[in-house]
Amino acid sequence: MSRQVFIGHRPDSMAARWRAAFPDLVLAERADSLDDLSDADSVWIVTDLPDWKAQIETASATGATVVGLSLNPNQEEGLQALEAGARGYLHALATAEVLQQVVTAVRSGGLWVGPELLRLVVRTVSARLSDGRPPNSSLLDSLTPRERQVAMAVVTGASNKEVARSLDITERTVKAHLGVVFEKLGVRDRLQLALRLGNTQTEVETTQ
Amino acid sequence: MSRQVFIGHRPDSMAARWRAAFPDLVLAERADSLDDLSDADSVWIVTDLPDWKAQIETASATGATVVGLSLNPNQEEGLQALEAGARGYLHALATAEVLQQVVTAVRSGGLWVGPELLRLVVRTVSARLSDGRPPNSSLLDSLTPRERQVAMAVVTGASNKEVARSLDITERTVKAHLGVVFEKLGVRDRLQLALRLGNTQTEVETTQ
DNA sequence: CCTCCACCTGTCCATCGGTCCAATAGGCAC
DNA sequence: GTGCCTATTGGACCGATGGACAGGTGGAGG
Numbered sequence: 001m002s003r004q005v006f007i008g009h010r011p012d013s014m015a016a017r018w019r020a021a022f023p024d025l026v027l028a029e030r031a032d033s034l035d036d037l038s039d040a041d042s043v044w045i046v047t048d049l050p051d052w053k054a055q056i057e058t059a060s061a062t063g064a065t066v067v068g069l070s071l072n073p074n075q076e077e078g079l080q081a082l083e084a085g086a087r088g089y090l091h092a093l094a095t096a097e098v099l100q101q102v103v104t105a106v107r108s109g110g111l112w113v114g115p116e117l118l119r120l121v122v123r124t125v126s127a128r129l130s131d132g133r134p135p136n137s138s139l140l141d142s143l144t145p146r147e148r149q150v151a152m153a154v155v156t157g158a159s160n161k162e163v164a165r166s167l168d169i170t171e172r173t174v175k176a177h178l179g180v181v182f183e184k185l186g187v188r189d190r191l192q193l194a195l196r197l198g199n200t201q202t203e204v205e206t207t208q
Numbered sequence: 209m210s211r212q213v214f215i216g217h218r219p220d221s222m223a224a225r226w227r228a229a230f231p232d233l234v235l236a237e238r239a240d241s242l243d244d245l246s247d248a249d250s251v252w253i254v255t256d257l258p259d260w261k262a263q264i265e266t267a268s269a270t271g272a273t274v275v276g277l278s279l280n281p282n283q284e285e286g287l288q289a290l291e292a293g294a295r296g297y298l299h300a301l302a303t304a305e306v307l308q309q310v311v312t313a314v315r316s317g318g319l320w321v322g323p324e325l326l327r328l329v330v331r332t333v334s335a336r337l338s339d340g341r342p343p344n345s346s347l348l349d350s351l352t353p354r355e356r357q358v359a360m361a362v363v364t365g366a367s368n369k370e371v372a373r374s375l376d377i378t379e380r381t382v383k384a385h386l387g388v389v390f391e392k393l394g395v396r397d398r399l400q401l402a403l404r405l406g407n408t409q410t411e412v413e414t415t416q
Numbered sequence: 417c418c419t420c421c422a423c424c425t426g427t428c429c430a431t432c433g434g435t436c437c438a439a440t441a442g443g444c445a446c
Numbered sequence: 447g448t449g450c451c452t453a454t455t456g457g458a459c460c461g462a463t464g465g466a467c468a469g470g471t472g473g474a475g476g
Binding site for chain 1: 421422423424425426427432
Protein backbone atom coordinates (compact mmCIF):
# COMPACT_ATOMS: atom_id res chain seq x y z
CA MET A 1 0.00 0.00 0.00
CA SER A 2 2.53 2.52 1.09
CA ARG A 3 5.51 3.49 -0.95
CA GLN A 4 8.84 2.37 0.49
CA VAL A 5 12.19 3.84 -0.39
CA PHE A 6 15.42 2.26 0.82
CA ILE A 7 18.62 4.24 0.80
CA GLY A 8 21.98 2.67 1.42
CA HIS A 9 25.43 1.93 0.11
CA ARG A 10 25.04 -1.70 -0.71
CA PRO A 11 21.37 -2.41 -0.81
CA ASP A 12 22.05 -5.56 -2.84
CA SER A 13 22.95 -7.71 0.12
CA MET A 14 19.79 -6.74 1.94
CA ALA A 15 17.44 -6.20 -0.93
CA ALA A 16 16.08 -9.72 -0.71
CA ARG A 17 14.77 -9.37 2.84
CA TRP A 18 13.36 -5.96 2.09
CA ARG A 19 11.59 -7.14 -1.00
CA ALA A 20 10.07 -9.92 1.00
CA ALA A 21 8.44 -7.32 3.19
CA PHE A 22 7.70 -4.75 0.50
CA PRO A 23 7.51 -6.20 -3.01
CA ASP A 24 7.39 -2.85 -4.74
CA LEU A 25 10.02 -0.91 -2.86
CA VAL A 26 12.45 1.55 -4.41
CA LEU A 27 16.20 1.39 -3.89
CA ALA A 28 18.39 4.46 -4.03
CA GLU A 29 21.89 5.58 -3.24
CA ARG A 30 21.09 8.96 -1.84
CA ALA A 31 18.06 10.85 -0.58
CA ASP A 32 18.51 13.66 -3.05
CA SER A 33 18.65 11.30 -5.97
CA LEU A 34 14.89 11.02 -5.80
CA ASP A 35 13.00 14.15 -6.60
CA ASP A 36 9.77 12.40 -5.80
CA LEU A 37 10.96 11.36 -2.39
CA SER A 38 8.06 13.19 -0.88
CA ASP A 39 5.77 10.74 -2.59
CA ALA A 40 7.29 8.00 -0.51
CA ASP A 41 5.64 7.74 2.84
CA SER A 42 8.37 5.65 4.34
CA VAL A 43 12.08 6.11 3.82
CA TRP A 44 14.58 3.62 5.17
CA ILE A 45 18.13 4.84 5.49
CA VAL A 46 21.07 2.57 6.24
CA THR A 47 23.70 3.99 8.55
CA ASP A 48 26.57 2.71 6.46
CA LEU A 49 26.41 5.95 4.52
CA PRO A 50 29.01 8.47 5.61
CA ASP A 51 26.41 11.19 5.86
CA TRP A 52 23.47 9.09 6.95
CA LYS A 53 22.56 11.62 9.58
CA ALA A 54 22.24 14.42 7.05
CA GLN A 55 20.31 12.05 4.80
CA ILE A 56 17.83 11.39 7.57
CA GLU A 57 17.46 15.08 8.22
CA THR A 58 16.79 15.98 4.63
CA ALA A 59 14.45 13.07 4.14
CA SER A 60 12.43 13.79 7.25
CA ALA A 61 12.33 17.45 6.33
CA THR A 62 10.27 16.52 3.28
CA GLY A 63 7.66 15.14 5.61
CA ALA A 64 8.40 11.51 4.95
CA THR A 65 8.54 9.00 7.76
CA VAL A 66 12.14 7.93 8.18
CA VAL A 67 13.46 4.76 9.72
CA GLY A 68 17.12 4.15 10.45
CA LEU A 69 18.63 0.78 9.58
CA SER A 70 21.93 -0.39 10.96
CA LEU A 71 24.14 -3.36 10.25
CA ASN A 72 25.55 -2.96 13.71
CA PRO A 73 22.83 -1.42 15.84
CA ASN A 74 23.81 0.30 19.04
CA GLN A 75 22.10 2.69 21.37
CA GLU A 76 24.30 5.65 20.65
CA GLU A 77 23.66 5.46 16.95
CA GLY A 78 19.99 4.86 17.56
CA LEU A 79 19.67 8.03 19.56
CA GLN A 80 21.46 9.98 16.89
CA ALA A 81 19.05 8.62 14.33
CA LEU A 82 16.13 9.74 16.46
CA GLU A 83 17.74 13.12 16.95
CA ALA A 84 18.13 13.48 13.23
CA GLY A 85 14.43 12.92 12.80
CA ALA A 86 14.06 9.18 12.36
CA ARG A 87 10.93 7.64 13.82
CA GLY A 88 12.37 4.16 13.99
CA TYR A 89 15.66 2.36 14.33
CA LEU A 90 16.40 -1.30 13.91
CA HIS A 91 18.69 -3.90 12.45
CA ALA A 92 19.14 -3.72 8.70
CA LEU A 93 18.77 -7.46 8.47
CA ALA A 94 15.50 -7.65 10.36
CA THR A 95 12.94 -10.11 9.12
CA ALA A 96 10.17 -9.07 6.78
CA GLU A 97 7.69 -9.50 9.58
CA VAL A 98 9.51 -7.10 11.86
CA LEU A 99 9.93 -4.60 9.06
CA GLN A 100 6.21 -4.60 8.49
CA GLN A 101 5.49 -4.14 12.17
CA VAL A 102 7.84 -1.22 12.31
CA VAL A 103 6.32 0.47 9.32
CA THR A 104 2.91 -0.05 10.82
CA ALA A 105 4.00 1.56 14.04
CA VAL A 106 5.70 4.56 12.53
CA ARG A 107 3.05 5.11 9.89
CA SER A 108 0.58 5.32 12.74
CA GLY A 109 2.51 8.18 14.21
CA GLY A 110 4.49 6.03 16.57
CA LEU A 111 8.11 5.64 17.40
CA TRP A 112 9.78 2.29 17.03
CA VAL A 113 12.98 1.36 18.74
CA GLY A 114 14.29 -1.96 19.95
CA PRO A 115 13.44 -3.22 23.44
CA GLU A 116 16.84 -2.35 24.85
CA LEU A 117 16.84 1.16 23.51
CA LEU A 118 13.27 1.61 24.63
CA ARG A 119 14.21 0.46 28.10
CA LEU A 120 17.14 2.81 28.05
CA VAL A 121 14.90 5.67 27.06
CA VAL A 122 12.38 5.00 29.80
CA ARG A 123 15.01 4.33 32.41
CA THR A 124 16.90 7.47 31.55
CA VAL A 125 13.78 9.52 31.62
CA SER A 126 12.84 8.18 35.04
CA ALA A 127 16.32 8.86 36.30
CA ARG A 128 15.89 12.35 35.06
CA LEU A 129 12.62 12.71 36.89
CA SER A 130 13.88 11.27 40.14
CA ASP A 131 16.65 13.76 39.97
CA GLY A 132 14.05 16.02 41.45
CA ARG A 133 14.85 19.01 39.35
CA PRO A 134 12.04 21.40 40.13
CA PRO A 135 10.35 22.64 37.00
CA ASN A 136 10.39 26.39 37.27
CA SER A 137 6.66 26.64 37.27
CA SER A 138 6.78 30.13 38.68
CA LEU A 139 7.51 31.52 35.26
CA LEU A 140 4.98 29.33 33.53
CA ASP A 141 2.28 30.40 35.92
CA SER A 142 2.07 33.77 34.26
CA LEU A 143 1.19 32.12 30.97
CA THR A 144 -2.19 30.95 29.79
CA PRO A 145 -2.49 27.20 29.10
CA ARG A 146 -2.19 27.70 25.38
CA GLU A 147 0.77 29.99 25.68
CA ARG A 148 2.38 27.40 27.91
CA GLN A 149 1.88 24.70 25.31
CA VAL A 150 3.41 26.82 22.60
CA ALA A 151 6.31 27.84 24.80
CA MET A 152 7.07 24.28 25.83
CA ALA A 153 6.96 23.10 22.25
CA VAL A 154 9.27 25.86 21.14
CA VAL A 155 11.89 25.18 23.78
CA THR A 156 12.20 21.61 22.59
CA GLY A 157 13.51 23.00 19.33
CA ALA A 158 10.34 23.06 17.26
CA SER A 159 9.85 25.65 14.53
CA ASN A 160 6.69 27.77 14.36
CA LYS A 161 5.42 25.61 11.54
CA GLU A 162 5.96 22.44 13.53
CA VAL A 163 4.24 23.85 16.58
CA ALA A 164 1.34 24.93 14.42
CA ARG A 165 0.98 21.44 13.02
CA SER A 166 1.21 19.70 16.34
CA LEU A 167 -1.28 22.02 18.01
CA ASP A 168 -3.48 22.15 14.93
CA ILE A 169 -3.51 25.92 14.69
CA THR A 170 -2.18 28.43 12.19
CA GLU A 171 1.43 29.45 12.17
CA ARG A 172 0.15 32.98 12.64
CA THR A 173 -1.50 31.99 15.90
CA VAL A 174 1.71 30.44 17.11
CA LYS A 175 3.43 33.73 16.47
CA ALA A 176 0.73 35.57 18.36
CA HIS A 177 1.04 33.35 21.39
CA LEU A 178 4.81 33.52 21.20
CA GLY A 179 4.74 37.28 21.06
CA VAL A 180 2.77 37.39 24.28
CA VAL A 181 5.08 34.84 25.88
CA PHE A 182 8.13 36.88 24.93
CA GLU A 183 6.67 39.98 26.45
CA LYS A 184 5.49 38.27 29.61
CA LEU A 185 8.83 36.63 30.24
CA GLY A 186 10.86 39.57 29.10
CA VAL A 187 12.81 37.86 26.35
CA ARG A 188 13.27 38.82 22.74
CA ASP A 189 13.42 35.51 20.91
CA ARG A 190 12.94 31.77 21.18
CA LEU A 191 16.50 31.05 22.16
CA GLN A 192 16.36 33.37 25.13
CA LEU A 193 13.02 31.80 25.98
CA ALA A 194 14.69 28.41 26.12
CA LEU A 195 17.41 29.78 28.35
CA ARG A 196 14.85 31.49 30.55
CA LEU A 197 12.79 28.38 31.01
CA GLY A 198 16.00 26.53 31.64
CA ASN A 199 14.62 23.21 30.59
CA THR A 200 17.96 21.59 31.06
CA GLN A 201 19.45 22.69 34.29
CA THR A 202 20.82 26.11 33.70
CA GLU A 203 18.69 28.37 35.77
CA VAL A 204 18.69 31.87 34.46
CA GLU A 205 17.82 34.21 37.26
CA THR A 206 16.67 37.68 36.43
CA THR A 207 13.62 39.26 37.91
CA GLN A 208 12.32 37.90 41.15
CA MET B 209 -10.03 -7.52 17.05
CA SER B 210 -8.15 -6.42 20.11
CA ARG B 211 -9.74 -5.94 23.46
CA GLN B 212 -9.75 -2.38 24.77
CA VAL B 213 -10.20 -1.40 28.40
CA PHE B 214 -10.65 2.21 29.40
CA ILE B 215 -10.09 3.26 32.99
CA GLY B 216 -11.03 6.68 34.27
CA HIS B 217 -13.08 8.66 36.68
CA ARG B 218 -15.71 9.99 34.36
CA PRO B 219 -15.52 7.95 31.23
CA ASP B 220 -19.05 9.05 30.34
CA SER B 221 -18.02 12.32 28.81
CA MET B 222 -15.46 10.64 26.62
CA ALA B 223 -17.11 7.32 26.09
CA ALA B 224 -18.65 8.42 22.83
CA ARG B 225 -15.38 9.14 21.11
CA TRP B 226 -13.86 5.98 22.45
CA ARG B 227 -16.75 3.85 21.32
CA ALA B 228 -16.46 5.36 17.89
CA ALA B 229 -12.95 3.99 17.72
CA PHE B 230 -13.57 0.74 19.55
CA PRO B 231 -17.21 -0.38 19.53
CA ASP B 232 -16.70 -3.18 22.00
CA LEU B 233 -14.53 -1.53 24.57
CA VAL B 234 -14.78 -2.04 28.30
CA LEU B 235 -15.10 0.79 30.77
CA ALA B 236 -13.85 0.50 34.31
CA GLU B 237 -13.22 2.61 37.34
CA ARG B 238 -10.05 0.94 38.49
CA ALA B 239 -7.49 -1.45 37.11
CA ASP B 240 -7.95 -3.99 39.89
CA SER B 241 -11.68 -4.11 39.38
CA LEU B 242 -11.10 -6.37 36.43
CA ASP B 243 -9.67 -9.74 37.24
CA ASP B 244 -9.44 -10.53 33.56
CA LEU B 245 -7.51 -7.40 32.77
CA SER B 246 -4.73 -9.53 31.41
CA ASP B 247 -7.05 -10.56 28.60
CA ALA B 248 -7.11 -7.00 27.43
CA ASP B 249 -4.27 -6.22 25.12
CA SER B 250 -4.71 -2.48 25.39
CA VAL B 251 -5.50 -0.56 28.53
CA TRP B 252 -6.21 3.16 28.44
CA ILE B 253 -5.87 5.01 31.70
CA VAL B 254 -7.00 8.58 32.21
CA THR B 255 -4.78 10.71 34.37
CA ASP B 256 -7.69 12.26 36.23
CA LEU B 257 -7.48 9.38 38.66
CA PRO B 258 -5.66 10.28 41.84
CA ASP B 259 -3.50 7.18 41.59
CA TRP B 260 -3.26 6.97 37.82
CA LYS B 261 0.43 6.31 38.04
CA ALA B 262 -0.03 3.28 40.23
CA GLN B 263 -2.83 2.15 37.97
CA ILE B 264 -0.53 2.28 34.98
CA GLU B 265 2.12 0.35 36.83
CA THR B 266 -0.18 -2.45 37.89
CA ALA B 267 -1.81 -2.65 34.49
CA SER B 268 1.47 -2.77 32.61
CA ALA B 269 2.76 -5.34 35.06
CA THR B 270 0.13 -7.74 33.78
CA GLY B 271 1.73 -7.51 30.37
CA ALA B 272 -0.95 -5.36 28.84
CA THR B 273 -0.08 -2.45 26.61
CA VAL B 274 -0.94 0.71 28.50
CA VAL B 275 -1.68 4.11 27.06
CA GLY B 276 -2.04 7.23 29.17
CA LEU B 277 -4.84 9.65 28.40
CA SER B 278 -4.90 13.19 29.66
CA LEU B 279 -7.48 15.91 29.59
CA ASN B 280 -4.70 18.41 29.83
CA PRO B 281 -1.62 16.85 28.30
CA ASN B 282 1.75 18.19 29.29
CA GLN B 283 5.27 16.97 29.00
CA GLU B 284 5.86 16.42 32.67
CA GLU B 285 2.87 14.17 33.04
CA GLY B 286 3.74 12.41 29.82
CA LEU B 287 7.17 11.55 31.10
CA GLN B 288 5.70 10.20 34.30
CA ALA B 289 3.29 8.07 32.32
CA LEU B 290 6.14 6.60 30.33
CA GLU B 291 8.07 6.05 33.50
CA ALA B 292 5.17 4.17 34.99
CA GLY B 293 5.17 1.85 32.02
CA ALA B 294 2.83 3.43 29.53
CA ARG B 295 3.66 2.91 25.87
CA GLY B 296 1.66 5.87 24.73
CA TYR B 297 0.40 9.21 25.94
CA LEU B 298 -2.07 11.52 24.29
CA HIS B 299 -5.09 13.72 24.72
CA ALA B 300 -8.12 12.01 26.20
CA LEU B 301 -10.34 13.70 23.65
CA ALA B 302 -8.38 12.57 20.64
CA THR B 303 -10.40 11.58 17.62
CA ALA B 304 -11.31 7.98 16.95
CA GLU B 305 -8.90 7.99 14.07
CA VAL B 306 -5.99 9.03 16.24
CA LEU B 307 -6.93 6.52 18.91
CA GLN B 308 -6.84 3.76 16.36
CA GLN B 309 -3.51 4.92 15.04
CA VAL B 310 -2.09 4.96 18.52
CA VAL B 311 -3.28 1.49 19.34
CA THR B 312 -1.87 0.28 16.05
CA ALA B 313 1.48 1.84 16.83
CA VAL B 314 1.78 0.51 20.34
CA ARG B 315 0.44 -2.91 19.44
CA SER B 316 3.16 -3.08 16.81
CA GLY B 317 5.78 -2.64 19.46
CA GLY B 318 6.02 1.08 19.08
CA LEU B 319 5.86 3.98 21.43
CA TRP B 320 3.43 6.80 20.83
CA VAL B 321 3.91 10.29 22.17
CA GLY B 322 3.32 13.73 20.75
CA PRO B 323 5.99 15.46 18.67
CA GLU B 324 7.17 17.82 21.39
CA LEU B 325 7.31 15.15 24.05
CA LEU B 326 9.16 12.94 21.64
CA ARG B 327 11.71 15.64 21.07
CA LEU B 328 12.01 16.16 24.78
CA VAL B 329 12.50 12.46 25.44
CA VAL B 330 15.15 12.11 22.79
CA ARG B 331 16.97 15.14 23.99
CA THR B 332 16.77 14.11 27.61
CA VAL B 333 18.20 10.71 26.86
CA SER B 334 20.98 11.91 24.64
CA ALA B 335 21.85 14.62 27.15
CA ARG B 336 21.98 12.02 29.85
CA LEU B 337 24.26 9.82 27.82
CA SER B 338 26.50 12.74 27.06
CA ASP B 339 26.80 13.35 30.77
CA GLY B 340 29.31 10.57 30.85
CA ARG B 341 31.94 13.15 29.95
CA PRO B 342 33.61 11.64 26.92
CA PRO B 343 31.08 12.68 24.31
CA ASN B 344 30.40 16.22 25.43
CA SER B 345 34.02 17.14 25.55
CA SER B 346 34.48 15.62 22.14
CA LEU B 347 31.63 17.80 20.99
CA LEU B 348 33.51 20.96 21.75
CA ASP B 349 36.80 19.40 20.79
CA SER B 350 35.60 19.00 17.26
CA LEU B 351 35.36 22.76 16.98
CA THR B 352 38.20 25.15 16.27
CA PRO B 353 38.87 27.79 18.96
CA ARG B 354 37.11 30.46 17.01
CA GLU B 355 34.10 28.28 16.28
CA ARG B 356 33.95 27.46 19.97
CA GLN B 357 33.88 31.13 20.89
CA VAL B 358 31.09 31.84 18.46
CA ALA B 359 29.09 28.82 19.57
CA MET B 360 29.47 29.67 23.24
CA ALA B 361 28.40 33.23 22.62
CA VAL B 362 25.37 32.13 20.65
CA VAL B 363 24.10 29.72 23.30
CA THR B 364 23.99 32.53 25.81
CA GLY B 365 21.35 34.14 23.66
CA ALA B 366 23.43 36.56 21.64
CA SER B 367 22.39 37.47 18.12
CA ASN B 368 24.78 37.20 15.21
CA LYS B 369 25.25 40.94 15.26
CA GLU B 370 26.10 40.93 18.94
CA VAL B 371 28.54 38.10 18.55
CA ALA B 372 30.15 39.96 15.69
CA ARG B 373 30.56 43.04 17.82
CA SER B 374 31.94 41.20 20.81
CA LEU B 375 34.45 39.27 18.74
CA ASP B 376 35.16 42.26 16.52
CA ILE B 377 34.46 40.46 13.30
CA THR B 378 31.83 40.80 10.59
CA GLU B 379 28.40 39.35 11.00
CA ARG B 380 29.12 37.49 7.83
CA THR B 381 32.02 35.72 9.50
CA VAL B 382 29.86 34.77 12.45
CA LYS B 383 27.48 33.12 10.03
CA ALA B 384 30.33 31.26 8.40
CA HIS B 385 31.57 29.89 11.71
CA LEU B 386 28.08 29.05 12.81
CA GLY B 387 27.43 27.16 9.62
CA VAL B 388 30.42 24.99 10.27
CA VAL B 389 29.39 24.48 13.89
CA PHE B 390 25.91 23.42 12.87
CA GLU B 391 27.27 20.87 10.49
CA LYS B 392 29.86 19.53 12.89
CA LEU B 393 27.38 19.11 15.71
CA GLY B 394 24.56 17.94 13.51
CA VAL B 395 22.02 20.59 14.45
CA ARG B 396 19.91 22.79 12.25
CA ASP B 397 19.77 26.09 14.10
CA ARG B 398 21.00 28.04 17.09
CA LEU B 399 18.26 26.88 19.39
CA GLN B 400 19.06 23.25 18.87
CA LEU B 401 22.69 24.15 19.32
CA ALA B 402 21.84 25.64 22.69
CA LEU B 403 19.88 22.55 23.64
CA ARG B 404 22.77 20.35 22.63
CA LEU B 405 25.39 22.32 24.47
CA GLY B 406 23.07 23.45 27.22
CA ASN B 407 23.77 20.66 29.68
CA THR B 408 27.46 21.01 29.05
CA GLN B 409 27.43 24.66 29.84
CA THR B 410 30.15 25.49 32.31
CA GLU B 411 32.27 28.41 31.35
CA VAL B 412 31.09 30.85 28.78
CA GLU B 413 34.00 33.02 27.86
CA THR B 414 33.97 35.34 24.96
CA THR B 415 37.18 37.23 24.55
CA GLN B 416 36.51 40.69 25.73
C1' DC C 417 -26.65 42.74 28.18
C1' DC C 418 -22.10 44.04 28.10
C1' DT C 419 -17.31 43.69 29.13
C1' DC C 420 -13.10 41.26 29.79
C1' DC C 421 -10.26 37.67 28.47
C1' DA C 422 -8.43 33.74 26.07
C1' DC C 423 -8.08 32.14 21.68
C1' DC C 424 -7.72 32.24 16.81
C1' DT C 425 -6.81 34.37 12.17
C1' DG C 426 -5.48 37.58 8.46
C1' DT C 427 -2.13 40.91 5.82
C1' DC C 428 1.97 43.49 5.60
C1' DC C 429 6.74 44.19 6.49
C1' DA C 430 11.53 44.69 8.44
C1' DT C 431 14.78 41.97 9.97
C1' DC C 432 17.21 37.90 11.17
C1' DG C 433 19.13 33.44 10.23
C1' DG C 434 21.14 29.99 7.39
C1' DT C 435 23.04 28.57 3.00
C1' DC C 436 25.27 28.78 -1.53
C1' DC C 437 28.25 30.95 -4.74
C1' DA C 438 32.70 32.39 -4.14
C1' DA C 439 37.68 34.80 -2.67
C1' DT C 440 42.04 36.27 0.19
C1' DA C 441 45.60 35.39 3.57
C1' DG C 442 48.47 33.42 7.38
C1' DG C 443 50.34 29.21 9.63
C1' DC C 444 52.02 24.65 9.49
C1' DA C 445 53.52 20.10 7.67
C1' DC C 446 55.58 17.29 4.22
C1' DG D 447 57.15 24.94 -2.91
C1' DT D 448 52.72 22.59 -2.48
C1' DG D 449 48.99 21.33 0.03
C1' DC D 450 45.85 21.68 4.09
C1' DC D 451 43.60 24.00 7.81
C1' DT D 452 41.89 28.17 9.92
C1' DA D 453 40.11 32.65 9.83
C1' DT D 454 38.15 36.14 7.41
C1' DT D 455 34.92 38.53 4.15
C1' DG D 456 31.82 39.55 0.14
C1' DG D 457 27.25 39.11 -2.12
C1' DA D 458 23.09 37.14 -3.05
C1' DC D 459 19.24 34.31 -1.96
C1' DC D 460 15.20 32.87 0.66
C1' DG D 461 12.86 30.89 4.44
C1' DA D 462 11.97 31.84 9.31
C1' DT D 463 10.93 35.06 12.65
C1' DG D 464 8.86 38.74 15.24
C1' DG D 465 6.16 42.94 15.30
C1' DA D 466 2.29 46.15 13.80
C1' DC D 467 -2.37 46.65 12.71
C1' DA D 468 -6.93 44.78 12.52
C1' DG D 469 -9.88 42.09 13.26
C1' DG D 470 -13.01 37.40 14.32
C1' DT D 471 -15.16 33.91 18.17
C1' DG D 472 -16.88 32.12 22.74
C1' DG D 473 -17.10 31.82 27.65
C1' DA D 474 -17.10 33.89 32.42
C1' DG D 475 -18.70 37.34 35.28
C1' DG D 476 -20.41 42.02 36.53
